[in-house]
Amino acid sequence: MVQVTIWGSLAAATDDQTEVEIQASTLRELLDGLAARYPALKPQLERGVSVAIDGRIYNDSWFTPIHEDSEVVLLARLKGG
Amino acid sequence: MALDSKTGTAPRDFKIIGTRPARPDGIDKVTGRARFGADMSAPGMLVGRVLRSPHAHARIKSIDSSAAEALSGVHAVVTRADFSAPGEDVADILDNCMAGEKALYDGHAVAAVAAASAAVARQALKLIKVEYEPLPHVTDVDAAMATGAPALHEGRANETVPEGHSPNVMARHAFGHGDIDAGLAQADRVLERSYRTEATHQGYIEPHACLASMGPDGQADLWCCTQGHYMVRNTCAAILGITQGQLRVTASEIGGGFGGKTTVFLEPVALMLAKKTGRPVKMVMSRAEVLRATGPTSSSSVDIRLGMTSEGRITAAFAELRYQGGAYPGAPVDMGAMSAFAPYDLEHVRTIGWDVVTNRPKAAAYRAPGAPMAAFAVESAIDELARDLGLDPLEVRLKNAAREGTRASYGPTYPAIGLEATLRTARDHPHWSAPLGPNQGRGVACGFWFNFGGDTCVSLNITPDGTVNLSEGNPDIGGSRASMSMMAAEELGVPYDKVRTVIADTGALGQNEVTDGSRVTFAVGLATIEAARAAKREMCKRAAQVWGIDEEAVIWEDGAARPSGPNAGEHPPMTLAEIAAIASNTGGPIAGHHEVNAEGAGVSFATHMVDTEVDPETGAVKVLRYTVFQDAGKAVHPSYVEGQFQGGAVQGIGWALNEEYIYDDDGILQNAGFLDYRIPVASDLPMIDAVILEIPNPGHPYGVRGVGETSIVPPLAAIANAVSASIGARMNDLPMSPPKVLAAIQAR
Numbered sequence: 001m002v003q004v005t006i007w008g009s010l011a012a013a014t015d016d017q018t019e020v021e022i023q024a025s026t027l028r029e030l031l032d033g034l035a036a037r038y039p040a041l042k043p044q045l046e047r048g049v050s051v052a053i054d055g056r057i058y059n060d061s062w063f064t065p066i067h068e069d070s071e072v073v074l075l076a077r078l079k080g081g
Numbered sequence: 082m083a084l085d086s087k088t089g090t091a092p093r094d095f096k097i098i099g100t101r102p103a104r105p106d107g108i109d110k111v112t113g114r115a116r117f118g119a120d121m122s123a124p125g126m127l128v129g130r131v132l133r134s135p136h137a138h139a140r141i142k143s144i145d146s147s148a149a150e151a152l153s154g155v156h157a158v159v160t161r162a163d164f165s166a167p168g169e170d171v172a173d174i175l176d177n178c179m180a181g182e183k184a185l186y187d188g189h190a191v192a193a194v195a196a197a198s199a200a201v202a203r204q205a206l207k208l209i210k211v212e213y214e215p216l217p218h219v220t221d222v223d224a225a226m227a228t229g230a231p232a233l234h235e236g237r238a239n240e241t242v243p244e245g246h247s248p249n250v251m252a253r254h255a256f257g258h259g260d261i262d263a264g265l266a267q268a269d270r271v272l273e274r275s276y277r278t279e280a281t282h283q284g285y286i287e288p289h290a291c292l293a294s295m296g297p298d299g300q301a302d303l304w305c306c307t308q309g310h311y312m313v314r315n316t317c318a319a320i321l322g323i324t325q326g327q328l329r330v331t332a333s334e335i336g337g338g339f340g341g342k343t344t345v346f347l348e349p350v351a352l353m354l355a356k357k358t359g360r361p362v363k364m365v366m367s368r369a370e371v372l373r374a375t376g377p378t379s380s381s382s383v384d385i386r387l388g389m390t391s392e393g394r395i396t397a398a399f400a401e402l403r404y405q406g407g408a409y410p411g412a413p414v415d416m417g418a419m420s421a422f423a424p425y426d427l428e429h430v431r432t433i434g435w436d437v438v439t440n441r442p443k444a445a446a447y448r449a450p451g452a453p454m455a456a457f458a459v460e461s462a463i464d465e466l467a468r469d470l471g472l473d474p475l476e477v478r479l480k481n482a483a484r485e486g487t488r489a490s491y492g493p494t495y496p497a498i499g500l501e502a503t504l505r506t507a508r509d510h511p512h513w514s515a516p517l518g519p520n521q522g523r524g525v526a527c528g529f530w531f532n533f534g535g536d537t538c539v540s541l542n543i544t545p546d547g548t549v550n551l552s553e554g555n556p557d558i559g560g561s562r563a564s565m566s567m568m569a570a571e572e573l574g575v576p577y578d579k580v581r582t583v584i585a586d587t588g589a590l591g592q593n594e595v596t597d598g599s600r601v602t603f604a605v606g607l608a609t610i611e612a613a614r615a616a617k618r619e620m621c622k623r624a625a626q627v628w629g630i631d632e633e634a635v636i637w638e639d640g641a642a643r644p645s646g647p648n649a650g651e652h653p654p655m656t657l658a659e660i661a662a663i664a665s666n667t668g669g670p671i672a673g674h675h676e677v678n679a680e681g682a683g684v685s686f687a688t689h690m691v692d693t694e695v696d697p698e699t700g701a702v703k704v705l706r707y708t709v710f711q712d713a714g715k716a717v718h719p720s721y722v723e724g725q726f727q728g729g730a731v732q733g734i735g736w737a738l739n740e741e742y743i744y745d746d747d748g749i750l751q752n753a754g755f756l757d758y759r760i761p762v763a764s765d766l767p768m769i770d771a772v773i774l775e776i777p778n779p780g781h782p783y784g785v786r787g788v789g790e791t792s793i794v795p796p797l798a799a800i801a802n803a804v805s806a807s808i809g810a811r812m813n814d815l816p817m818s819p820p821k822v823l824a825a826i827q828a829r
Binding site: 040060 | 491495496597598599682683790
């Protein structure tokens with residue numbers, strides 16, 4: 001299981017839970033798991049999210065490995081200029 | 082993706098990285114040989130021009146283009162009716178390029194013509210009859226959020242907006258941790274302040290320009306000035322209803338972008354005109370069009386609450402940020418809310434951001450989008466509180482600085498970061514202790530930016546004579562051709578001048594993300610290094626064939642394949658040129674390529690220090706001295722890195738002191754030209770000193786971090802802090818133009 005921090009206003013879609021546990025070993029499994037358990041997250045997941053894994057930001061790489069002891073934070077999608 | 086961990090960022094003696102070779106585009110740019118967007122032409126080319134709304138907000142009741150179409154020399158008129166209903170992901174983009182039911186801001190495109198000449202095109206625009214029903218408008222963010230404000234859209238707010246808000250509120254974003262009230266209760270002093278910044282334009286020197294051509298079979302070509310020609314291809318294909326493979330986009334040389342060229346404005350219209358006429362169509366914006374209809378950044382209104390102990394420890398930090406993003410959702414307030422307190426180690430921190438629409442042009446990205454306005458408010462508040470408590474504002478920042486292991490205000494825990502190093506270097510720099518004269522003040526501020534990676538594809542080809550051609554897919558807006566050539570040369574062990582890097586068109590390489598997010602030196606550099614390594618492996622294999630030994634017994638060192646190991650035997654090294662010369666005999670052309678979604682870019686921090694002098698009679702501000710301290714991870718070409726530091730500081734000086742969009746009571750932009758919208762020129766500025774720090778990014782083989790955006794984050798606050806110190810009164814509204822400064826002096 002991976003412990004995921006649901007940051008900021010995204011927690012409104014997880015019944016105000018800011019820490020949730022998801023069975024996942026990759027980014028794709030994590031996002032699929034979140035969408036299945038928290039349907040209210042789907043609009044944001046469809047708009048795009050970023051995931052910080054051990055302090056580094058990932059957007060789209062489905063098969064980025066996530067270890068059980070990784071720090072995982074779900075964020076709104078980050079974009080630059 | 083698996084980032085390089087074999088070489089990691091272990092200390093390494095670079096031969097080319099860190100040197101300052103001549104820029105490859107220099108001669109072309111100073112001699113006029115470089116071809117920018119407006120320099121393209123094609124046989125039979127027509128001239129395209131856009132008719133723009135004179136109203137800030139109006140329903141378009143009808144458009145009659147019959148008289149224009151009847152004019153001799155006019156080949157086509159395009160309105161929104163020519164475009165099919167687009168997909169949801171490009172609907173707002175198309176509506177911004179060509180208005181549908183409503184014109185949403187002064188300058189919004191409502192029709193376009195293609196004609197034999199510019200004169201005929203201008204005449205034709207006058208013959209297009211548009212019947213408007215003017216509607217109430219709103220251009221101020223706080224006014225747009227008020228109950229009863231004129232509504233641009235109905236039902237566009239997303240699920241994050243609570244009931245009862247103005248329909249102009251599109252989204253709400255919240256971040257943070259801890260308990261603000263508990264933190265404030267621990268403070269010896271609490272500061273509550275409001276801050277405002279005006280919209281500013283990216284101010285690129287080259288206006289938008291493109292040349293479009295489309296055959297009857299739907300095969301199309303587009304040449305344009307952009308930060309991302311793959312983005313242009315994908316967006317235009319979606320709007321035009323053609324496949325991405327049918328549209329080849331070539332990026333011209335670019336005269337600045339700064340985020341403003343990360344979307345499309347003219348391109349879909351030019352393609353539609355080319356489709357209707359069967360002729361190439363060229364479109365070039367005037368400066369007034371650039372200012373009226375292309376992306377400025379957001380204006381902002383920010384409230385801060387900050388608690389601090391008498392020793393300077395921040396006990397609680399709260400910010401509510403309201404950004405207007407023009408006529409469509411997407412103001413970068415989420416990024417502002419995430420970055421506002423990112424430089425600090427805070428137990429109790431919370432930010433709330435509101436994304437608001439107004440009757441202004443759609444905000445486009447502008448260098449660290451959303452962060453400078455947030456940093457202006459936060460860094461001003463920290464400065465005021467520190468000075469009120471009699472504390473050194475730089476030491477207060479050091480006391481609260483985020484470091485490795487700090488949980489960022491936006492969520493993650495930081496790995497190794499460089500903020501503390503920038504602050505310590507700033508404190509020890511002669512600038513910090515230099516004497517000041519009358520009416521002079523010194524300001525300091527910190528800034529943060531995330532940095533990004535993304536889809537990247539490069540191809541490296543060894544020519545038969547032993548030179549190297551590198552093709553990348555990102556327009557060069559900050560020196561990437563030089564940096565890529567240097568990284569390829571370093572990896573291959575050949576001189577810099579043996580590598581030529583070109584920006585390939587969309588038909589030549591796989592998908593590449595836009596040149597944004599300070600991603601290119603990091604992501605394209607990473608791909609370039611991997612492509613060079615692939616080519617080296619192939620060259621070692623060819624040498625092994627020639628020597629009749631195993632591939633594993635050959636290594637690449639100092640630009641040559643060499644036998645290595647006990648059973649490799651004695652063979653003289655084979656240079657890259659020698660291997661290239663016999664490539665045809667050993668298996669054919671030699672190339673390396675690499676495709677990656679380069680995620681995991683490292684964040685970046687900076688500290689800026691500035692001295693200002695204020696004329697007490699006029700309120701005019703002069704910037705006397707400016708020093709930038711920023712972490713670059715590893716500076717590939719230090720001159721370009723310094724240029725990025727200096728450029729960000731200069732744009733920040735303009736934002737802080739002069740630049741603003743001025744609308745009249747009818748919502749019409751009053752200063753759509755560089756005479757009235759004043760960006761800094763060289764004579765306004767001191768030399769911007771740049772101090773490069775190198776705290777390696779473990780996610781890049783050479784330790785590179787993006788540097789292009791962080792440098793615009795601290796200047797607004799650093800200058801405000803300096804001006805406030807100069808006059809003995811706080812300046813909380815930007816720009817600090819002479820009338821505002823004079824008023825502050827007189828109100829002391």
